[in-house]
Amino acid sequence: MVQDYEALVKRISEASGVGEEEIDRRVEAKRAKLSGLISKEGAAQIVATELGISFDKQTVKINQILPGMRRISLTAKIIELSQIREYQKNNRSGKVLNMVIADETGNARCVLWDTNHISLFEGGQIVKGDTVEISNASLRNSEIHLTAFSDIKKSNSLMEEVKTEIVLLEKKVLELKIADRAKVRAVIVQIFEPRFFEVCLDCGSRARQGLEGGFECEKHGSISSDKVSKRAIVNTVLDDGTETIRAVFFSDHAEKLGLSKDASDFSEKRETIIGKEAYFSGSVRQNKMFGNSEFIINGVEEVDLDRLIEKLEKKG
Structure with a gap:
């Protein structure tokens, strides 16, 4: 895009x-x-x-998609496919399917909301690795969305060479916008007590405490406690000198801060984490409760001073 x-x-x-x-x-x-x-x-x-x-109603490559574009048509290969998720909203149930599609110019997250489209995946007519033709899609928050007015079908053409790596732009915190996928060099200036939640070991979906003991998985229904794993969410504040932003670390990435997976060692590690400088990569979203931006972390990379000096010398 x-x-x-x-x-x-x-x-x-x-x-x-x-x-x-x-x-x-x-x-x-x-x-x-x-x-x-x-x-x-x-x-x-x-x-x-x-x-x-x-730029609407055009057949485009992924790197030509513009913010706010509607009625997008493109051909791309499915390189990632998430599990179909069911949801309840306003007393109505529905399904949603997330996937990542790619062509020779780039890749993008794609979201399907229509049950007719999703049934093609449930029935195995379209699978990961297939090339698909998409029409009448729209771009929202840097994601390609398909509704009942859109169309998706398996393509007869084959795509062998596609861009699978996600391109992250290095930005200042001040420059971050909702839906950006970016990397920032910043310092952790605040860290808060972890919050905990349970997930189903079989599918990774959220599991909630049941009324009669045990847990309720969003996908599998009632499950026993031995089918559940405890995960942590750690909220921090990053500062790069231009602005601050709340950054959210889930269990796997909280480990890269030096915490254990369940964050049980938070008290003893807290002081060593504050002041940590690193490259943090992730996506920017809007917090639904407070309306502010937050950075969902999916990567932490140590600052290599030798490489940084070399980079600055080249710029000079």
Whole structure:
């Protein structure tokens, strides 16, 4: 997906015949008119519309997908496939399926909401590794979403060479936006007491305490306590000098801070974790309760000072 402003300006310029410098000037004028209340990317989309350019209803490659795009059509290979999850909302039940699709230009998370689409996976008509044709999808929070108005079908074409690695942009905390997948170099300045939850050992779904003892798995129903594992969530605050952000570590990644998987050694390790500097990678989401941004961590990498010095020397 188009991740940066410069790439977006280039696409608008190519489609309109207007120079990139002029596009950039119009974007800044639009932002000034709106008192800076809109991002550069959002202003660029408005400029594109004013130039009569619509990126909707186009067959695109993954790296050409733009924020807010609707009626997207593309062909891609399924490289990851999650388990189908059932949910209850407003007294209605439904199903959702998450997967990752890729082509030769990039990869993206894809979410299916329609039971007719999901039944193709339940029946084995579409499986991991298949190439699929998707139409009338939309982009929300950097994810491709398929609804009842969308379509997905197995493609006769084969895709052998696809980009499976997730590209993470290195950013400052101040630059992070909702739905970004990024890497930041920062210091842990606060850490809070872990919270705990149980998961089903068979499927990894959330397991909740039952009324009559035992547990209720979201997928398997009633399960015994020996089928349950305790996991931890550790909340921290990261600071890189430009801004702070709440960062959330689940069990596996909390271990990379030096904690045990169940965080039972939190009290003795707390002081050594505060002040830890590292590269933290993950995705930015909006906390539904408080409305603020939080960074969901999926990777921690030590700062290699020799590599950092070499990188700075090259820039100099």
